[in-house]
Amino acid sequence: MTARRKATGIALAGIGPLALTVLTASPAAAHGSMTDPVSRVSACYAxxxxxxxxxACKAAVQxxxxxxxxxxxxxxxxxxxxxxxxxxPDGKLCSANNPEYKGLDLPRADWPSSRMxxxxxxxRYKATAPHKGYFALYLTxxxxxxxxxxxxxxxESKPFAKVTDPKLANGEYVFNGKVPAxxxxxxxxxxxxxxxxxxxFYTCSDVVFGKDSGQAxxxxxxxxxxxxxRQLAAGAGKSSMDMSGHDHGGSGSGTHTGAVTQAEADAPAPGGSSQSGGNAPQAQGGGKPAGGQQLAETGGDSSTAPLAIGGAAVLAAGAGVLLATTRRKAARHRG
Structure with a gap:
């Protein structure tokens, strides 16, 4: 085998696994929360x-x-x-047993509530990325x-409402259910x-039927x-979640590109602090379909493709340098 062919084989062997690793890189998970009736986490964020x-929200933050x-x-x-x-486990349903959200598990009769x-x-369920799946709603x-x-x-042991792949409209899943008395x-x-x-994903929404008998x-x-x-855009810079590159579109729904306007970028974040510099709101949405399928729907992310292409390009460039170096060495050896 000539030095040139050997170098080519080494370069391609190196590119293959690395390119595959880049192409299959796992993106950040997508997210969402109930907005009607309003979930605890959404109410406190607002x-x-x-x-x-x-x-209740003060206690949850504490x-x-x-x-x-x-x-x-x-x-x-x-x-x-x-x-x-x-x-x-019991007692940790609202946090999904995640310590970060333990404030949502506080047993209180004064959580902000929605009339029901x-x-x-x-x-209505605000989704920062669409996914195939089902919603199951349970009432106490x-x-x-x-x-x-x-x-x-x-x-209740059985959900009063269960729906598979509901319509996504303007960044929200919208579906109907019959609420028990x-x-x-x-x-x-x-x-x-x-x-x-x-x-x-999980939410707890506090609701009141008639008079609020739970408030002591x-x-x-x-x-x-x-x-x-506007509030979501203003506080996005402080989120530790990847809120970029998720498409809000869906079959039969409007598409929300999520572009943040200058007014939204300059708006104060929840709590009064402004976002600027490194904490500027990140644009949401903008994901492109790949082969006619929404990347977010299969766990993918529109940032995956650019990452793969860029990574493969870097690897290819490195292989080219390696090949050129080997050629020069071989030429000097023949001379």
Missing amino acids: EGPESPKSA AGGTQAFYDWNGVRDGEAGGRSKSRI RAGNHTF KSSYNPAKPLKWSDL RSGRHLIYSIWQRSDSAEA AAKPAPTASAPTD
């Missing part, structure tokens, strides 16, 4: 992680810090695989006591289980509000 208004609320879309278990009840009534309801039993840690046995303060627990991976204090609990797009 109030402002640095200076929440409600007593218990677990502010980062959990900037990471509002990351209450998840990457290995759930449909085994949520066996993997998440029995019958048909349109649910009539005996539920919000002042005690939430247990699996506090929830209740009175007073209760909780709706959602599980979003992906079908293209083991990952699942004289001052009523505040009404929960979902964060606005």
Whole structure:
């Protein structure tokens, strides 16, 4: 074998595994949370992680810090695989047994809540990336006591609503469900289980049917509000989640590119602090379909392709240098 052929073989052998590694690099997981009825993490984010208004959100920040609320879309278990009840212990349902979100597990009767009534309801779930899978919604039993840690046995054994691959419109999953009759303060627990991976996401939404019987204090609990797009953009720079490169489009839905306007970039983050420099909001969305399929739907990420192409280019360039060097050495040897 000539020196030239040997060098070529070495270069190609080196490129193959490395290029494959780049092409199969695992992207950051996608995320989301319930906005109607408003989840605990969404309500506290909307109030402002640095200076929440409600007593419950203040206590949650004191218990677990502010980062959990900037990471509002990351209450998840990457290995759930449909085994949520066996993997998440009683008392830690709202945090999904994730220490970062332990403030969400506080047993209180004054969490910000959404008004609810029995019958048909349109649910909305803010998603920073679409995924194939199903939503299962559970309502607490009539005996539920919000002042005690939430247990699996506090929830009805079967979901009152379950939907597979609902429509994604303007960055939100929208689907209908028939809510059972209740009175007073209760909780709706959602599980979003992906079908293209083991990952699942969880939310706790505090709801009130009629009069808020769960509120012991004289001052009523505040009404929960979902964060606005401006608030989400303003606080994105403080999130530890990868919020870039996820496509918001879906079959039969509008596409939200998520481009952050200058006004949004200059807007104060929740809590009053402005984002600038290294903490500037990151644009969301903008993912491109690959072969007609949304990358985010299969666990991919639109940043994967550029990364693979760039990495392969670097490897190819390195192989070229190695080949040229070997040629020069061979020429000098023949001379």
